[in-house]
Amino acid sequence: MGNLFKIAIRNLLRYKRRTLLTASLITVGVVFVLVFISVTGSFKNMMIGQITDSMLGHMQVHRKGYVASIENLPLNLNLRQEDVKQLEDMLNKQAEIEAYSLRIKFGGMFSNFVETTNIRLNGVYPDKELKSVPLLAGRVTEGKKTLDKGGIWIPELLSKGMKVKVGDAIVVVATNKDGSVNGKQLIVAGVLESATGPGGRDGYIHIEDAMEILRMEGMEISEIAIRLKDFGRLNAFSKKLEALISKELNQPDKPIFELHTWEKLTPFYTIANMIDVMTFFIKLMLIAIVLISIMNVMIMAVYERIREIGTIAAIGTLPGKILNMFVIEGFCLGIVGAAIGNVAGIAIIYTLNLLKITYNFGQQKGLILQANVYFYDLIVISATVIIVSVIASLQPAFKASRMEPIKALRHV
Amino acid sequence: MSLISADNIQKDYKTGEVTVRALKGVSFEIAPASFVSFVGPSGSGKTTLLNLIGCLDKPSSGKLTVADTDVIHLDRKQSASFRGSNIGFIFQDFNLIPVLTVYENIEYPLLMVQSVPAGEREKRVAALLEAVGMIDQKNKYPDQISGGQKQRVAVARALVTNPKLVLADEPTANLDHKTAYMVIELMKKMRDEFKTTFIFSTHDQKIVGEAEIIYMLEDGELKGMETKGGKKNG
Numbered sequence: 001m002g003n004l005f006k007i008a009i010r011n012l013l014r015y016k017r018r019t020l021l022t023a024s025l026i027t028v029g030v031v032f033v034l035v036f037i038s039v040t041g042s043f044k045n046m047m048i049g050q051i052t053d054s055m056l057g058h059m060q061v062h063r064k065g066y067v068a069s070i071e072n073l074p075l076n077l078n079l080r081q082e083d084v085k086q087l088e089d090m091l092n093k094q095a096e097i098e099a100y101s102l103r104i105k106f107g108g109m110f111s112n113f114v115e116t117t118n119i120r121l122n123g124v125y126p127d128k129e130l131k132s133v134p135l136l137a138g139r140v141t142e143g144k145k146t147l148d149k150g151g152i153w154i155p156e157l158l159s160k161g162m163k164v165k166v167g168d169a170i171v172v173v174a175t176n177k178d179g180s181v182n183g184k185q186l187i188v189a190g191v192l193e194s195a196t197g198p199g200g201r202d203g204y205i206h207i208e209d210a211m212e213i214l215r216m217e218g219m220e221i222s223e224i225a226i227r228l229k230d231f232g233r234l235n236a237f238s239k240k241l242e243a244l245i246s247k248e249l250n251q252p253d254k255p256i257f258e259l260h261t262w263e264k265l266t267p268f269y270t271i272a273n274m275i276d277v278m279t280f281f282i283k284l285m286l287i288a289i290v291l292i293s294i295m296n297v298m299i300m301a302v303y304e305r306i307r308e309i310g311t312i313a314a315i316g317t318l319p320g321k322i323l324n325m326f327v328i329e330g331f332c333l334g335i336v337g338a339a340i341g342n343v344a345g346i347a348i349i350y351t352l353n354l355l356k357i358t359y360n361f362g363q364q365k366g367l368i369l370q371a372n373v374y375f376y377d378l379i380v381i382s383a384t385v386i387i388v389s390v391i392a393s394l395q396p397a398f399k400a401s402r403m404e405p406i407k408a409l410r411h412v
Numbered sequence: 413m414s415l416i417s418a419d420n421i422q423k424d425y426k427t428g429e430v431t432v433r434a435l436k437g438v439s440f441e442i443a444p445a446s447f448v449s450f451v452g453p454s455g456s457g458k459t460t461l462l463n464l465i466g467c468l469d470k471p472s473s474g475k476l477t478v479a480d481t482d483v484i485h486l487d488r489k490q491s492a493s494f495r496g497s498n499i500g501f502i503f504q505d506f507n508l509i510p511v512l513t514v515y516e517n518i519e520y521p522l523l524m525v526q527s528v529p530a531g532e533r534e535k536r537v538a539a540l541l542e543a544v545g546m547i548d549q550k551n552k553y554p555d556q557i558s559g560g561q562k563q564r565v566a567v568a569r570a571l572v573t574n575p576k577l578v579l580a581d582e583p584t585a586n587l588d589h590k591t592a593y594m595v596i597e598l599m600k601k602m603r604d605e606f607k608t609t610f611i612f613s614t615h616d617q618k619i620v621g622e623a624e625i626i627y628m629l630e631d632g633e634l635k636g637m638e639t640k641g642g643k644k645n646g
Binding site for chain 2: 003007010011014307308310311312313314315316317318319321405406409
C-alpha cells in the first residue's frame, strides 16, 4: 500500500500546477464552509442563548391546551395548586435540571396616572426566575437587578413611551379569571432592555403581587420554565420528562400537563432551521466543488497515462491494483485540500474573533461575533471531502483498471 | 517439450462491416531457452502474434499453449496473473514508468505484481542492474538516461521476475545501429545466463541475423523458418 501512495504522490507532483490548482479549489471550498459554519453557528447559538437564557428557559410545562391559546394568556388554563405541587415534586427529583421558575402570566393595564396602556406581566419568584433565565438580570439597564415585592421591572419601550423612570409609582390593573377587575400600585424597580421575540417586551413583578392583583386564593401557575444543566441533553431529557408527566392524568383520564421545548415556543426556531438548511446547501456546494474538480483532474490523469496503464497492465499488474493507484491519487488530493483548508479556515476564524466584529440582533446592538469551530465540524468536513474525493476518483480509476492492455499500448 | 505451441491460429479484426484476417492458420513450436525472431514487412502479423503469445489478446480460432497453459481460456484477471508470473515484455518505446527511478522501474514487477520480500527484491534488482550495466544510473529517472540505457532497463525489468519467456516487439526500432546490436547482445547474454526464451519481432535485416531461429511472416501466414544451421520450410 505504501508503494501505491508513493506512486500516487509522485504522479500528483508530476503535474504540479494542475495538482496545486485542484488542491487550492478544495482548500477554498473547505475554508468557505468552515467560516460559514462557524459564523452562522455563532449567530445561531447567540440567538438561541438570548431567547432561552433571557426569556423562555430551555423548556416549559403548561396545563394541557395552554400553548394553543398562549397569545391570550388565558387565566382559566392555569395549573392548579395541587398540580403545581405534584409537578414540583417530580422536577425536584430530576438531576438534569439546574433550576425552574413558576410564572403567572397575565395581561393588564399599565397607568402612570396620566396615560394608560396595555402590558403583559410575569409574576415570578425573582430568585428562581434569575436562576432559570440567567441573562434576564443583564437586561436590566436601569435600576436594581433584584426584584422585591411591590416592585416592577418594565420594558424599555414602555418606560420611554410613558416617560416612567426608576422609582416612579405606577398602577397595574387586571381582570381575573372570574371577570372582576383589581389594581395595585407598584414602584418601578428597573427598566428592561428590549429583546427580540415573544416575551421580550414583558414586565416582571413578584408572584405574590400577581396573586394579589388577580385575587388568587391559591397559587395558580401559567407555566413552569425549566433550565437544564446541559443544553445538549435537551432532547433526551424532554423525552424523559414527557414520559413522566404524561402519566399524570385528570378525571376523564386525559393528561394534565404539556411539555414544550424552546423550539416549539418561538418563531426563531424557524430561523435557526433556515441557518441549518443554508449550511446544508453550502456543504452540498463543497461536495460539488470537490466532486467536479477531482473527477476532472482524474479523468485527465487517466487520459494522459493510457500507455502507462497499458504497460503496467501488460507486465501483470492486476486491475484492482490499477484502480487503487488512481483512487489513492484522488484520496491524496482530498487529504491535502482538507488539511490545508482546515488550517486556513481555523486561522481565518481566529482572525475574525481577534477583530471583534459586532452585529445587531433585533433591539440588541453591538453583539460581538464569537465564531467557533468545533472538532466535530472539522472531522465531518474533512471526512466529506476525502470520501467525495475517493468517490470522484472511482469512475476514472475504474475506467483505467478495465482498459485492455493491447489497446492502451497502441494509444498515441 | 516445447514452451510455446501454436496450432492453426487465426486472428480476425473487425473494423465496422469489414473483417480483416491478421493471422491465417499459423502453427509453430518454440523450445525453452530459444532466441527467436519473427520477421516480416509491416502488416505481416508479427505484433499480432506476439500479442497472442503474450496473452494480451486472444486468437479467433486455433490452439495456443504457453508454458503448459491453454492461454485462450484465461479470463482477464488470470491473464494478468499469468503474464506477471511467466512473461516479460520489452517495448519498442521502452515504456518505463516516468515517476519511478531506474531501480524502481526494475523493482516494479517484483513489488506490484509478485509481492516479493524486500531482501530478495534488492538482491535480484542489484544483480540485473549489474548485468545490464546500469548500476551507476540506478537513481536516475527515465528522462535522465539515453534510449539505449532505457532499453537496457526495460530488459532488466522484463527479466527480474525470472520469466520463462520474454517478448520484445521491435525492441531496437528506436535505437541507433550500435545500440541496437548492444541491446540484442544483452538479450542473448541474458538468455544464456537465465535460460529465458527470448522472442522478438523486427524488420531490420541486420538485427534478424542475430536470432538463432527466424520465423518469416507475410500477410498473416508463416512463410518459412530459418535456423542458424540452415533453412527449413514453414
